[in-house]
Each structure stands twice: as C-alpha cells, then as structure tokens.
Amino acid sequence: KNQVEQSPQSLIILEGKNCTLQCNYTVSPFSNLRWYKQDTGRGPVSLTIMTFSENTKSNGRYTATLDADTKQSSLHITASQLSDSASYICAGGFKTIFGAGTRLFVKA
Amino acid sequence: GAVVSQHPSWVICKSGTSVKIECRSLDFQATTMFWYRQFPKQSLMLMATSNEGSKATYEQGVEKDKFLINHASLTLSTLTVTSAHPEDSSFYICSASERRAQYFGPGTRLLVL
Numbered sequence: 001k002n003q004v005e006q007s008p009q010s011l012i013i014l015e016g017k018n019c020t021l022q023c024n025y026t027v028s029p030f031s032n033l034r035w036y037k038q039d040t041g042r043g044p045v046s047l048t049i050m051t052f053s054e055n056t057k058s059n060g061r062y063t064a065t066l067d068a069d070t071k072q073s074s075l076h077i078t079a080s081q082l083s084d085s086a087s088y089i090c091a092g093g094f095k096t097i098f099g100a101g102t103r104l105f106v107k108a
Numbered sequence: 109g110a111v112v113s114q115h116p117s118w119v120i121c122k123s124g125t126s127v128k129i130e131c132r133s134l135d136f137q138a139t140t141m142f143w144y145r146q147f148p149k150q151s152l153m154l155m156a157t158s159n160e161g162s163k164a165t166y167e168q169g170v171e172k173d174k175f176l177i178n179h180a181s182l183t184l185s186t187l188t189v190t191s192a193h194p195e196d197s198s199f200y201i202c203s204a205s206e207r208r209a210q211y212f213g214p215g216t217r218l219l220v221l
Contacts (some may be wrong), residue, residue, distance in 0.1 A: 040188070043112075043201045043212035066115075089151065096210065098151040106124070 002027045004099035014068050015081055019082045021102045023073040025095030035064050035075045036089040038101065044089055046077070080106045110136045110206050114213035121192055122221055128188045129216045131202030137182035138204035143175075146199040146215075158185045192220045 004025045013019050025033065031093055032051050036044035048057045048064040050073070056065045061078045087101040111134040121127050129185050133139055144152040156177050157165045162176035176188040185204075189196055196219045202210040 029214075036212075041199070041215065041217065043114075043203075043215045045212070046209060049209060096154070100149075100151040103149075 001009050002093055002097050004090055004091055004092055004097050006088075006099040006102050008102055010102070010103040010105070012079055013105060014081055015106055015108050017079060018078050021075045021077075021088050021090075021104070023075070023090030023099060025071050025073065025092045025099075026096075027097050030068075030093060033064075033090070033092040034067055034096070035062070035090065036075075036091065038087045040086070047088075057066060060095070066088065077104075082106050084097060085096075109207070110204070110211045111132075112204050112211045112213040114200075114202055114203065114216050116216060117214060118217040118219075120219045120221065124191055126188055126190045127192055127218060128186055129200055129202075131185045131187070131213055133204040133206075133211075136204070136206045138185075138206065139182060140205055141179060141185040141203075141205045142197055142210075143177060143185070143187050144201045144202060145205070152201060155187075164208045170189075186203070189218065192218070194220045196220050 008023045034049050035047040038044040047062050050066045052068045063076045066073045085106045087103050089101040090099040113132045115130045141158040145154045146152045155170045156164045158164045158177045158179040160179045161180045164170045179185040203210050
C-alpha cells in the first residue's frame with residue numbers, strides 16, 4: 001500500500017532551537033521525495049526534492065536526508081524562527097502521495 | 109521560481125449552485141496540472157490530473173460529473189464544482205509541474221452554505 005507517514009503530528013519548540021521531523025514512506029514506484037512547507041490557508045511551497053541516489057539536500061536552514069534502504073527521510077531545521085511555524089509535509093512517489101504533515105509551532 | 113495562481117482565493121455559495129475555480133501557471137507552460145482537496149488537519153488528496161487538450165484523469169472515488177475539469181490551454185485549468193453541497197466545503201489546491209518540480213497555487217477555500 002502506498003503511504004507516507006510523518007512524525008510527530010505536532011511539535012512545539014523555542015525560537016532559535018533546532019528540530020528534526022521524520023517521514024517513513026512506502027511508495028512504488030519511487031521517483032523522488034519532497035518536503036514542503038505549508039502555511040495555514042496557503043498552498044504548499046517546495047523546500048527540497050531528492051531522488052533515490054541523493055542522501056542529503058540543503059535549502060538554507062532546511063536540510064533533508066534520505067535513506068532509500070530504510071525508506072526514511074528527515075527534515076532538519078536549524079536555528080528556528082517564528083516564521084517557521086507551519087505544517088511540513090513529506091511527499092513521495094511517481095504519483096505523489098502526501099503525508100498528513102507535522103505541525104510546527106515556534107515560540108518566542 | 110515558477111508561479112501558480114488561483115482565483116478566487118475564497119468563495120461562499122449556496123447549496124445547489126456551481127462554482128468555478130481557475131488555476132494559472134503565470135510564467136511557464138504546464139501540460140499537466142493537478143487538482144487537490146484538503147480538509148482541515150488532513151493531507152492533500154489528489155482529485156484529478158488535468159492534461160492540456162484531453163480529458164482529465166480522476167482518482168478513484170472522485171465523481172467526474174460533479175468536479176468538471178477543463179484544461180483549455182497550457183497555462184489555464186479550471187475546476188467546476190457542480191451542484192455544490194456543504195460536504196464539498198474544503199480547501200482546493202491546484203499545482204503544475206515544470207521539470208521535476210511541482211508548484212502549488214495558493215489554494216481556494218470553498219464554503220457551501
């Protein structure tokens with residue numbers, strides 16, 4: 001069954017701290033794995049795109065990792081800012097399957 | 109980067125009326141566009157894949173006669189929710205692909221009274 005599972009469902013951190021979000025995927029065929037940031041009431045914005053041959057990819061303070069063997073990915077956010085408060089969605093597969101997202105709250 | 113726009117951004121309508129949502133790729137041509145629906149605190153669910161000049165491909169469980177999709181040009185796709193009912197109230201998001209990337213519109217919030 002094609003599915004993407006994310007954890008945790010929600011996360012609260014203090015401004016300036018780092019955090020890591022997890023994604024487990026079982027999608028076939030696998031083409032690429034993507035991380036998106038979605039602000040409330042807005043469409044998702046792409047953060048990273050990785051093919052199965054890529055282990056890590058960075059975009060500013062966002063770093064995504066991919067382990068194709070264990071079918072796991074993570075998104076690491078460094079030095080969090082208040083504006084990082086949003087839902088972070090993992091998606092994968094040729095026919096993109098989206099996870100339910102991790103809702104991140106960054107507190108001052 | 110590539111920009112995808114949607115119009116309107118939000119709409120309130122009476123039950124039984126039809127609502128049209130437009131999706132435009134502003135600075136690139138998109139042979140394929142996608143329509144998603146997202147309920148509160150849930151993931152995006154693909155409704156249909158819209159191909160320019162041909163019929164849309166609908167996902168299982170999505171009524172093609174209720175959600176009419178027209179992809180008239182390489183920069184415009186429309187989704188018409190026909191005879192809308194309160195259970196159709198949701199956040200509708202379109203996206204368009206350019207190379208490997210998928211760009212999303214800002215979404216349209218539909219409220220059916």
